[in-house]
Amino acid sequence: MTLTEDPSTATPDAPAKEVGSARLRKEDARLITGKTTWTDNMVLPGMLYMSVLRSPIAHATISNLDVSAAKDRPNVVAVYTGQDFKDEQGSIPCAWPVTPDMVNPGHPSIAVDSVNHVGEAVAIVVARSRTAAVDAVEAIDVDYEPLPVVLDMEEAVKEGSALVHDHTESNTSYHFVFDAGEAGTGTDTDAAFDAAEVVVSRRFVQQRLIPAFMEPRSVVVGVTGDNYTLWSATQIPHILRVMAALTTGIPEHKLRVIAPDVGGGFGGKLQVNPEEILALLIARRLGKPIKWTETRSESLMTAHHGRDQVQFIDVAADREGNVKGLRVRLLADMGAYLRLITPGVPALGAFMFPGIYKFPAYRFECDGVFTNKVPTDAYRGAGRPEATFAIERIMDELAVELSMDPMELRRKNWINAEEFPFTTVAGLSYDSGDYEQATQAALELLGYDELRAEQARRRESGDPVQLGIGISTFTEMCGLAPSRVLGSLSFGAGGWEQASIRMLPTGKVEVVTGSTPHGQGHETAWSQIVADELGVPFDDVEVLHGDTAVSARGLDTYGSRSLVVGGTAVVKAAEKVVAKARKVAAHLLEASEDDLEFSGGRFSVKGTPGAGLAIQEIALAIFASHDYPEGIEPSIDAEAAFDPTNFSFPHGTHLCAMEVDTDTGFVKIRKYACVDDIGNIVNPIIVEGQMHGGLAQGISQALYEEAIYDADGNLTTGTFVDYLVPSAMDLPHFDTGNTTHAAPDNPLGAKGVGEAGCIASTPAVVNAALDAVRHLGVKDILMPMTPERVWRAIHQGGDGGARAAEGSNAYGGARTTESGIEEAAK
Amino acid sequence: MIPASFAYARPTTVDEALQAIAAGGEDVKILAGGQSLIPVMRLRLAAPETVVDITRVTELRGVREDGDSLVIGAMTTHHDVITDPLIAQYGKLIAEATETVADPAVRHRGTFGGALVHADPAGDLPAVALALDAEFVIAGLGGARRTVPATEFFVDYLTTALADGELLVEVRVPKLGSDWGVRYEKFNRVAQAWSIVAVAAAVRREGSRITEARIGLTNMGSTPIRARAVEAALVGADVSLETVTAAAAQAAEGTEPSSDLNAQADYRQHLARVLTRRAVTAAAGL
Numbered sequence A: 001m002t003l004t005e006d007p008s009t010a011t012p013d014a015p016a017k018e019v020g021s022a023r024l025r026k027e028d029a030r031l032i033t034g035k036t037t038w039t040d041n042m043v044l045p046g047m048l049y050m051s052v053l054r055s056p057i058a059h060a061t062i063s064n065l066d067v068s069a070a071k072d073r074p075n076v077v078a079v080y081t082g083q084d085f086k087d088e089q090g091s092i093p094c095a096w097p098v099t100p101d102m103v104n105p106g107h108p109s110i111a112v113d114s115v116n117h118v119g120e121a122v123a124i125v126v127a128r129s130r131t132a133a134v135d136a137v138e139a140i141d142v143d144y145e146p147l148p149v150v151l152d153m154e155e156a157v158k159e160g161s162a163l164v165h166d167h168t169e170s171n172t173s174y175h176f177v178f179d180a181g182e183a184g185t186g187t188d189t190d191a192a193f194d195a196a197e198v199v200v201s202r203r204f205v206q207q208r209l210i211p212a213f214m215e216p217r218s219v220v221v222g223v224t225g226d227n228y229t230l231w232s233a234t235q236i237p238h239i240l241r242v243m244a245a246l247t248t249g250i251p252e253h254k255l256r257v258i259a260p261d262v263g264g265g266f267g268g269k270l271q272v273n274p275e276e277i278l279a280l281l282i283a284r285r286l287g288k289p290i291k292w293t294e295t296r297s298e299s300l301m302t303a304h305h306g307r308d309q310v311q312f313i314d315v316a317a318d319r320e321g322n323v324k325g326l327r328v329r330l331l332a333d334m335g336a337y338l339r340l341i342t343p344g345v346p347a348l349g350a351f352m353f354p355g356i357y358k359f360p361a362y363r364f365e366c367d368g369v370f371t372n373k374v375p376t377d378a379y380r381g382a383g384r385p386e387a388t389f390a391i392e393r394i395m396d397e398l399a400v401e402l403s404m405d406p407m408e409l410r411r412k413n414w415i416n417a418e419e420f421p422f423t424t425v426a427g428l429s430y431d432s433g434d435y436e437q438a439t440q441a442a443l444e445l446l447g448y449d450e451l452r453a454e455q456a457r458r459r460e461s462g463d464p465v466q467l468g469i470g471i472s473t474f475t476e477m478c479g480l481a482p483s484r485v486l487g488s489l490s491f492g493a494g495g496w497e498q499a500s501i502r503m504l505p506t507g508k509v510e511v512v513t514g515s516t517p518h519g520q521g522h523e524t525a526w527s528q529i530v531a532d533e534l535g536v537p538f539d540d541v542e543v544l545h546g547d548t549a550v551s552a553r554g555l556d557t558y559g560s561r562s563l564v565v566g567g568t569a570v571v572k573a574a575e576k577v578v579a580k581a582r583k584v585a586a587h588l589l590e591a592s593e594d595d596l597e598f599s600g601g602r603f604s605v606k607g608t609p610g611a612g613l614a615i616q617e618i619a620l621a622i623f624a625s626h627d628y629p630e631g632i633e634p635s636i637d638a639e640a641a642f643d644p645t646n647f648s649f650p651h652g653t654h655l656c657a658m659e660v661d662t663d664t665g666f667v668k669i670r671k672y673a674c675v676d677d678i679g680n681i682v683n684p685i686i687v688e689g690q691m692h693g694g695l696a697q698g699i700s701q702a703l704y705e706e707a708i709y710d711a712d713g714n715l716t717t718g719t720f721v722d723y724l725v726p727s728a729m730d731l732p733h734f735d736t737g738n739t740t741h742a743a744p745d746n747p748l749g750a751k752g753v754g755e756a757g758c759i760a761s762t763p764a765v766v767n768a769a770l771d772a773v774r775h776l777g778v779k780d781i782l783m784p785m786t787p788e789r790v791w792r793a794i795h796q797g798g799d800g801g802a803r804a805a806e807g808s809n810a811y812g813g814a815r816t817t818e819s820g821i822e823e824a825a826k
Numbered sequence B: 001m002i003p004a005s006f007a008y009a010r011p012t013t014v015d016e017a018l019q020a021i022a023a024g025g026e027d028v029k030i031l032a033g034g035q036s037l038i039p040v041m042r043l044r045l046a047a048p049e050t051v052v053d054i055t056r057v058t059e060l061r062g063v064r065e066d067g068d069s070l071v072i073g074a075m076t077t078h079h080d081v082i083t084d085p086l087i088a089q090y091g092k093l094i095a096e097a098t099e100t101v102a103d104p105a106v107r108h109r110g111t112f113g114g115a116l117v118h119a120d121p122a123g124d125l126p127a128v129a130l131a132l133d134a135e136f137v138i139a140g141l142g143g144a145r146r147t148v149p150a151t152e153f154f155v156d157y158l159t160t161a162l163a164d165g166e167l168l169v170e171v172r173v174p175k176l177g178s179d180w181g182v183r184y185e186k187f188n189r190v191a192q193a194w195s196i197v198a199v200a201a202a203v204r205r206e207g208s209r210i211t212e213a214r215i216g217l218t219n220m221g222s223t224p225i226r227a228r229a230v231e232a233a234l235v236g237a238d239v240s241l242e243t244v245t246a247a248a249a250q251a252a253e254g255t256e257p258s259s260d261l262n263a264q265a266d267y268r269q270h271l272a273r274v275l276t277r278r279a280v281t282a283a284a285g286l
């Protein structure tokens, strides 16, 4: 691990700086020992429990639903069906109508007449204990009239396909286009391709993934008169409050949402869940508190999934390897319904396909497609991993076609350090960075030259274990997001963030953030920032979050936004506190404001040694308010909202060395090195943690994870026996490093790090495996690269997918056409 | 999920256990480490009327010697097997295979007997027991004991020769001395997963010749199976890579492995050949 120098020890005379120091996370003791309130720990007096009967059929009309036997079961209070809520349940909101004519079929929280995916709620038992509720669910009798099941996107978009929703005209929800030529950010794409010397075309598959957060979703609703409190294991208490109020009709001011400590989300808890709405509706109807906690099986089956795209990508270049154009067509699986940002995920990715390269022309098209599967939505990286995979994979393919070194090809086309800020063909303004510098550092960390030599030796001797090196030179857009940009993309909300700082009489500090953590370490990082800004001890800062009654405004945590947007709001609030305190200090010190210096938590009078006041003394003085300037309010507390002017664009070079056992197809990462530029670092340990977790998830997409449905639409990977997530045992040591180019668009100079590892790593891993076996005739291997797929690709040709297609919707070679390389004769 | 409700008994002796089983009604389940039974009950794939918890039957725990045999109590946990000195000396193949089972948490609860009675074709211990010609000591109501050889114990997918009301007491395996070399070669995708295919090999050498070979295959059919053709080809052969490779090429003979998300049958057969070569190569000290 190489870290930037710890600034707290850099200059011995300056006051010690918290920002940049490797503080251990202050929240970890309670999170790790469980000595905290997780939603499922909560017990309210008289609380009832709900259990959900879920459809075992992917597509059917409900012809008969008899709940009478369940009602008679012991301790059952009520049993509800969709009929009971059809007039008040509204639709799970979709906040991102990506096109004006997007078809949203509506998403009932509980099925009324028909079911559209396995796991959809069909009936609910409310009982005095959880076990009584679960037992009674078994007594419900349902008859289903099966309808044709739509699972395969490429089939679903064909004329005459069976429909997921019979009231829609087709299975296509929307057709989203970004054309750089039309947008004025690039030249005409077709012309670029017509004129190109070389065109490489590929079809890549982004398999469906399950976020698999550790803490299952859990909801508790408390009722006090006509006030409701919704505790939920959610990433988005603020957004949930607005959306739940709009959906249920509970007035927003009568609804308080609390996300207590939340055990992971990865985007999977960036949602307004049907069960949250149902718990509110039932609590309102019964006037009683209610709890629902999902089982792991329910979680895998019904919490939204991620990815699931078929990508058709064409790149045009000249023979010297200068890229000339990029064309992307996506089929993006929406699942059966549109949830909060289901349609927006691929649209967000639209802007990242050009990656770090200077494409003069670019066109992106995406069809959002309905299938009888659980909806997709945000999953770590949301749109950007998919885009990064496609561009980093096809750059390798182009290099092969041109017989060029893949790094040389990238170098030839990437944005040079002196070109920042750089406006891309997708219209984004990349903020800062140096791709060459990160690449040099990563090559050194990996030991690139030795590994290339070993690769040659193994190839020469025909070693059964072959070695490959994979590259991913990535960037991503994060720090969501400038509100005006979101508006221009038809997103239903802004991207600002809110913070407030309360100076307590004893000199302690409360920081309220609207960016709700669910494992990221906000409490530590925010404390470090405030400690520096106000000159107070790290331990004197308490960070409050996650309760809409405490943190009134906020837009929560996703899109690697917390530090760069929420942390900036904290800085702005602290600046206001200091400005307000300065007035009080000037008054008490009988000095002019201009003569005061603020440093290390003390206002001192220039040229008058010894005269000064600590900010804590001012907090006490203003609490007493016996003596403060005329014309100001008796408070130095402050609040700030920050709306970013740009995204932040972390970048990095990720290198993976992979051993492929050609006898068995087993792949093993030999070494993984990456150097990321995430701007200034507030806490290197938190950064390291985010990188490791992100790498694990990105590598896992390449090697392990895939949500597979059988031909009837049942999730066959419905437990962790079949849906493989790796443990530390399966992952290599990570050699990580950083270069530092401060982000120009926020005062911290920080870029987001939450998703970088996950976005960058997947193509590096796949490229590495292909590099190991390309000389054996392998051109592609489907993800996840199971040993069987790798083995078949080596020994039987194709991408190894054929077998997986049998009897399931797993992406298989049967439907993978051998994508040809066209060469325009010139 | 939550299991359906059931009656619960927690005997402390084998006799009490047998009585509790007899008195438990139509559908009785014996609870050993619970690592297979509890998940099945939570998913409500099993909903027994009575659960007889034998974790307090101390006489079923532990490893002892009896002449040329090792006797392993049914309730000996995987962890205790791995750390047992007798196993370390005479039962290395068992230890090697047990070390690949799941993770430390599961190994501290799961038991040797439970893993064998559960008879999952992907489980690691049945093939080892079969390769070693283990004998299963079974107690029935009234305390009557019978002994079943491994070749008859594993009847079908998740099915053994145990009759209703019977309890597995202990398992006897021959001690393997220092003239034996062993290897358990397991193939799976992540460290904590079940075997896609695995091979248990024990080979006895005299000088440069193989005099005995025992090969058990995991997950190559609905029960564990012996790779008899490989064994026959190895016995009497000179220890060399060529002979081992040639013998291992017969590893999939007569197997009918299943096809699932991890592997199609033909790939499993291929793996059986590769893993057998690797296991025997290592066991023979090549």
Ligand SMILES: Cc1cc2nc3c(=O)[nH]c(=O)nc-3n(C[C@H](O)[C@H](O)[C@H](O)COP(=O)(O)OP(=O)(O)OC[C@H]3O[C@@H](n4cnc5c(N)ncnc54)[C@H](O)[C@@H]3O)c2cc1C
Binding pocket: B029, B030, B031, B032, B033, B034, B035, B036, B037, B038, B074, B075, B100, B101, B102, B103, B106, B109, B110, B111, B112, B113, B114, B115, B116, B117, B118, B122, B123, B124, B125, B162, B166, B167, B168, B169, B192, B193, B194, B195
């Ligand atoms: C996450 C996980 C991963 C696993 N991975 C592996 C693996 O890689 N390889 C592997 O081999 N195993 C694996 N296992 C299974 C593990 O080995 C279990 O311990 C074993 O299968 C069952 O043993 P148990 O003691 O827990 O039995 P239980 O679950 O208590 O019982 C299993 C069955 O055997 C019956 N039974 C138990 N003891 C007796 C007895 N003395 N007499 C009669 N009937 C009895 C029970 O009634 C039940 O039907 C895994 C388990 C888990 C949870």
